[in-house]
Amino acid sequence: MRHAALALLSAALLAACGSAPRRDLDYDRLHASLQALATDPELAKLALAERALAEAAVRRLDASSINAKEHAQLSYLAERRVDIAYIAAQTERENARLAQLQREQADLLLAASRRETEAARAELDRQRRDELLRQEEVERGGAPAAVAAKPSPMPAVPAVAPPAAALPDSAMSGAPPGDSAAAGSAGNSPVPAPTPGAATSTVAPAPPAAPAPAVPAAATEAAAADLPLAQRLSSLGPDADGEGRQITLEDLVFEPGTATFAAGADVGLARVAGWLAASPALPVRIEGHTDATGSPEANLTLSLRRAEAVRDALVARGVAAARIVVSGEGAADPVASNDDAQGRARNRRVVVRLLGSG
Amino acid sequence: MTPTARKIHVLALLSLGAASAFAARPHAPPTELQSAAAALALAEEAGAATYAPLELRYAGEQLAQAQQSVQGGDLNQARRLLEQSQVNSDLAVAKSRLGRTREAVQVQAATNARLRGESSPSTPSETP
Numbered sequence A: 001m002r003h004a005a006l007a008l009l010s011a012a013l014l015a016a017c018g019s020a021p022r023r024d025l026d027y028d029r030l031h032a033s034l035q036a037l038a039t040d041p042e043l044a045k046l047a048l049a050e051r052a053l054a055e056a057a058v059r060r061l062d063a064s065s066i067n068a069k070e071h072a073q074l075s076y077l078a079e080r081r082v083d084i085a086y087i088a089a090q091t092e093r094e095n096a097r098l099a100q101l102q103r104e105q106a107d108l109l110l111a112a113s114r115r116e117t118e119a120a121r122a123e124l125d126r127q128r129r130d131e132l133l134r135q136e137e138v139e140r141g142g143a144p145a146a147v148a149a150k151p152s153p154m155p156a157v158p159a160v161a162p163p164a165a166a167l168p169d170s171a172m173s174g175a176p177p178g179d180s181a182a183a184g185s186a187g188n189s190p191v192p193a194p195t196p197g198a199a200t201s202t203v204a205p206a207p208p209a210a211p212a213p214a215v216p217a218a219a220t221e222a223a224a225a226d227l228p229l230a231q232r233l234s235s236l237g238p239d240a241d242g243e244g245r246q247i248t249l250e251d252l253v254f255e256p257g258t259a260t261f262a263a264g265a266d267v268g269l270a271r272v273a274g275w276l277a278a279s280p281a282l283p284v285r286i287e288g289h290t291d292a293t294g295s296p297e298a299n300l301t302l303s304l305r306r307a308e309a310v311r312d313a314l315v316a317r318g319v320a321a322a323r324i325v326v327s328g329e330g331a332a333d334p335v336a337s338n339d340d341a342q343g344r345a346r347n348r349r350v351v352v353r354l355l356g357s358g
Numbered sequence B: 001m002t003p004t005a006r007k008i009h010v011l012a013l014l015s016l017g018a019a020s021a022f023a024a025r026p027h028a029p030p031t032e033l034q035s036a037a038a039a040l041a042l043a044e045e046a047g048a049a050t051y052a053p054l055e056l057r058y059a060g061e062q063l064a065q066a067q068q069s070v071q072g073g074d075l076n077q078a079r080r081l082l083e084q085s086q087v088n089s090d091l092a093v094a095k096s097r098l099g100r101t102r103e104a105v106q107v108q109a110a111t112n113a114r115l116r117g118e119s120s121p122s123t124p125s126e127t128p
Helices: A002-039 A048-063 A068-142 A164-172 A218-224 A229-234 A265-277 A296-316 A341-347 B003-024 B030-045 B053-072 B075-119 B122-126
Strands: A246-250 A284-289 A324-328 A349-354
Touching (some): A002 A048, A002 A068, A048 A068, A068 A296, A229 A265, A246 A265, A265 A296, A284 A296, A296 A324, A296 A349, B030 B053, B030 B075
Antiparallel strands (some): A246 A349, A284 A349
């Protein structure tokens, strides 16, 4: 029995001696692994605390006694410490990647927010434009006070004096400026006040039975509707069914809801002035018309203001003011249905008509 | 809670009890026992049951064996087992953190890809 124990002890000692190269192998393997970690371009500077623990564990393995059991224990611990060092470094690298992705997300969200803001701003601009258009409509329907006292919506309004800018033209044409036979009846007009004292008028009162405005050819209008205003007006001429005695200015020559000329209206006004110049002896009647939208009073006011604006523009282009009478017809004389937008657009117009038999 | 985790809980409680029971004994390793038990609990909290189940199981078993060694009077073996339990718990924690971080990276990358996809349709219209 004692011999057997001695034999076992000898075998253990031999095994211990034999384990010396294996201990070196373990150490070498773990040491090389740590060296690789220390030189890894991505991981070298990460998880330094865990790497220090692993290096200490490997050093303990290197300095361990020849005791195989102790060596196995230290090798077990060192191997796991090296694993931990690697894993901790990889975790830090992943954390850096996560932080970069989070920054990228913030940038993406910021860009999306900017796009939404731009879209919202564009929508607001669109709504504001719509609101402006609605306000103009409301102003047309909500400013009847000035004309509420007007006795009748239908009378032809004799010409009032042209604005000061038009005086030279009027003088050149031989007609005294500011000659208005019924300035009082045009008192609601927003145009400049008549010249004081000029009460005589060379303009005859409007004939009571002025021909009704002719209906423009719908097909022609529809075909021309897509052209720019100035281009359409460049071919403006007497209405086909008006016996060559009237010209109709479409509503687009005015800004919506106002008596202000739109850009490009000059072309049409020049055409009308030239047409009138061909018959310098005939009196002229300018009628403003609106659609049926809004109150009748406001429509009368607007139609009169537009007719007066056309008159002023024609006078400025050399048409004698004394030839001209203006009237605001409001919505009383439609040429198309007011039930649809196209019909209403046709109803909004200013008609310049040659009177008399000349 | 998974059966493994419950088992580890029991082991941790047992080890803590053992630590206090052996506190009065000379040459007992209560500090190492408590430290190993705390490391095991930390590994559980880190999600080691999901990300490092093998290391978690080793750590629990080694802690239980260390307790038995203490009871058997083999303090050296107990210390070795506690060291192994500790390092396995630490490894489990490290693996769990890496697993969680990698998952977060994947989720974040998918989120960013979705955001880029949402923004890309409008890009051509912006630069026609």
